[in-house]
Amino acid sequence: MKSPALLSLALAILAGSAQAHQLWIERDGDGPARVFVGDVDGERDRGEDVAKLAGTTRLFAADPAAPLKLTAHDDRLEAPAPAGADLRLVNDQVWKPWRAKDGTLKAAVFNAREGRRDTRAALDYEFVPAAPQGDRFTLVFKGQPVAGKTVTVVDPNQWAKRLKTDAEGRLALPARGPGRYVLVASHSVKEKRQVVGETVDAVDYTATLSFVVH
């Protein structure tokens, strides 16, 4: 981001803060799963920020008990993945649990999914298609639809739009042509959860769903 050419000027261009972080999976056809971290519509993390997640990211196809082996690359984690399967991942150790201003101990849980074949939820927080390969989704948290939640849709050209789920937790994908779409939603819940040996009082969940429209 630093531009040496600017150093003699009396003007600093203000860039946006990287407040939100997401994990999401990209896949072309039956190729390897590529896991990215950063902002879906902005900067992606690289190097050590990515590599350190290889050991804590649980990526799986049909069986959550059979995680796929991830290899760190500069801008992504990568794993060969079975053909024709939706992929999911969980990571609750991207950040260490932290104390919020009100004293509660918090953790962040990242849930990501690639593919829209499966009409059941397997993650805590997940976008579930109403029909295989469909354009209508229900945002589900632990089996319950999440109504009135803001969802960011990032289209294949990196244009983003905020939508809200309806009273039944549903939303329809805006048609923006072929390419990869990513849906993002967050959800903060007061609940006890064990994270790396600590019991936290509240959890910030982030769900992403990515898929390619042909």
Add this chain to the structure above:
Amino acid sequence: MAVSLLLRAALAGIALGTAALPATADSLWLQPARGGQAEVRAGTLAKPLAALPALKDPKASQGGQPVPARAEAGRFAIDAAADAADLRFTAVLPGAQGVLTHYQARLGRRDTAPANDLELVPTTPGGSTFRLMWKGKAVAAAQVNIETAEGWSRTLRPDADGSVTLTTPFPGLYVLEVSARVDGKGARFEGQDYPDVRHTATLSFEVPAR
């Protein structure tokens, strides 16, 4: 202004504006209004403010000539034909916590020469490649935020030459926004010292429906 640059990978009017400085408008832009005239709005395109912040020194111009700007509820009405030539509007917001913001808005992308201190300027009349100019000199726009009337938004990063190029897949209004901070000793405005001086430039234009 013999000062050094302080590049900050933080904030923007927007992030800080909502969190720490509730009185600061996120953005301020010009747009076509009813009857072929123009108006100034503030906030975000998706959610314009119902009341403008307490702006000082409002000035509107078209082709270098001043045009009247009337303060009304939630807007400035500009008495000029929006499509006759590019319009410009500037105003100052003495904000809380020592922040002085110079708003500089432009409607239309015909002029290839800047008039405002900080301005996004098309490289060709009507074109979609823009350079950021600061007091007549090109500077790299680290980040340009774009909002559209269709509700789609994105951020653009500059190419190697410092320019940004945009595609316009949606019909209707586009607002491009850049924020910058002048590093140095601050400024004095109406008898008060402001250690933090910012410039926010917007360029807006309409894309006809195909």
